[in-house]
Amino acid sequence: MVTRxxxxxxxxxxxxxxxxxxxxxxxxxxxxxxxxxxxxxKRFSQLHAQIAGISKKMLTQVLRELERNSxxxxxxYLVIPPMVEYSLTPxxxxxxxxxxxxxxxxxxxxxxxxxxxxxxxxxDKTLLQEQIMALVQQWTEAS
Amino acid sequence: MVTRxxxxxxxxxxxxxxxxxxxxxxxxxxxxxxxxxxxxxKRFSQLHAQIAGISKKMLTQVLRELERNSxxxxxxYLVIPPMVEYSLTPxxxxxxxxxxxxxxxxxxxxxxxxxxxxxxxxxDKTLLQEQIMALVQQWTEAS
DNA sequence: TTTTCTGGTTACCATGGGGTAACTATGCCA
DNA sequence: TGGCATAGTTACCCCATGGTAACCAGAAAA
Numbered sequence: 001m002v003t004r005x006x007x008x009x010x011x012x013x014x015x016x017x018x019x020x021x022x023x024x025x026x027x028x029x030x031x032x033x034x035x036x037x038x039x040x041x042k043r044f045s046q047l048h049a050q051i052a053g054i055s056k057k058m059l060t061q062v063l064r065e066l067e068r069n070s071x072x073x074x075x076x077y078l079v080i081p082p083m084v085e086y087s088l089t090p091x092x093x094x095x096x097x098x099x100x101x102x103x104x105x106x107x108x109x110x111x112x113x114x115x116x117x118x119x120x121x122x123x124d125k126t127l128l129q130e131q132i133m134a135l136v137q138q139w140t141e142a143s
Numbered sequence: 144m145v146t147r148x149x150x151x152x153x154x155x156x157x158x159x160x161x162x163x164x165x166x167x168x169x170x171x172x173x174x175x176x177x178x179x180x181x182x183x184x185k186r187f188s189q190l191h192a193q194i195a196g197i198s199k200k201m202l203t204q205v206l207r208e209l210e211r212n213s214x215x216x217x218x219x220y221l222v223i224p225p226m227v228e229y230s231l232t233p234x235x236x237x238x239x240x241x242x243x244x245x246x247x248x249x250x251x252x253x254x255x256x257x258x259x260x261x262x263x264x265x266x267d268k269t270l271l272q273e274q275i276m277a278l279v280q281q282w283t284e285a286s
Numbered sequence: 287t288t289t290t291c292t293g294g295t296t297a298c299c300a301t302g303g304g305g306t307a308a309c310t311a312t313g314c315c316a
Numbered sequence: 317t318g319g320c321a322t323a324g325t326t327a328c329c330c331c332a333t334g335g336t337a338a339c340c341a342g343a344a345a346a
Contacts, residue, residue, distance in 0.1 A: 009193045012179060019175065021249020024256070026169040028334085032162065036155060044293055050152045055335060060294060070259035080343050081292040091252065091259075098248055101241050106164020109234065113167070116213035116234075171303085187323055198305060203324060223312045224322035289346080296339085303333090310325080316318090 024069060029054055029062045031099050034092065037072060041087040071095060167212060172197055172205045174242050177235065180215060184230040214238060 036050045048059055066072040071092035077083040179193045191202055209215040214235035220226040231239055
């Protein structure tokens with residue numbers, strides 16, 4: 001057993017900057033939308049096509065939320081049929097770089113992570129088996 | 144209206160590395176747990192106290208998931224009362240650095256983001272008001 | 287005349303994610 | 317004798333998230 005200094009850790013309060021920030025960064029779909037928005041201005045339908053599986057409802061919702069937070073900009077052209085263009089703001093660009101880093105991390109490590117996960121799941125079964133065998137042995141010795 | 148090259152954007156498929164990675168990074172509470180785990184080994188109760196508002200159920204769940212993915216390590220001491228220590232693995236440490244970057248971004252920008260958000264919400268009301276005034280004016284001119 | 291094209295919005299509905307609280311084992315301390 | 321402490325686990329339950337699909341305007345093309 002390790003002796004440990006019991007110094008007080010700062011509590012991560014629900015209202016601290018870190019949590020407020022991570023909350024909006026990690027929101028459903030939002031990092032993907034930032035990645036999709038990427039380098040250039042995109043139209044709604046382009047984004048919708050690019051992010052496979054997102055519904056129009058969610059895409060609208062996420063884009064609006066990013067816009068509220070001044071992370072992207074929405075430009076409406078008053079034409080028919082409608083045309084709306086989205087692009088990252090300077091603030092959004094600063095965030096984009098960090099998300100790119102996460103993307104790169106994923107590209108580099110996700111397969112290792114998944115391999116480890118598979119191992120872990122198999123290992124669990126092995127341990128269970130070992131426990132069962134230990135019980136069987138106890139039972140054998142007792143009888 | 145901007146003329147645009149219609150070159151095909153790569154589709155972000157649901158099964159691509161980026162999405163598989165971002166999915167586990169952005170999972171509920173997981174980034175907070177990584178931050179809380181931070182520099183040193185921590186006990187379950189320490190983490191639970193440090194991350195205000197997380198339930199034991201969720202904390203267990205997230206720690207297990209991180210462990211499955213080989214991002215943290217769990218050491219059980221067979222004593223009573225129980226004692227369990229968690230720490231980041233080398234793989235977890237690589238991820239921690241990126242999450243620290245997100246934390247720093249939050250610390251630096253979240254207040255600006257929230258200020259912009261407030262402005263946006265007020266601006267919306269203003270625009271609504273303008274629209275109403277425009278309608279009133281039309282009505283006045285017509286009558 | 288009808289369909290199409292875009293960028294939404296809305297109502298409806300089902301799923302499940304996550305909170306709460308009770309329960310566990312067992313040794314130590316009062 | 318009776319709490320108390322730790323690290324969970326489990327049953328129960330409910331709210332909210334998010335999907336689906338229908339609907340919209342209005343011009344242009346077929």
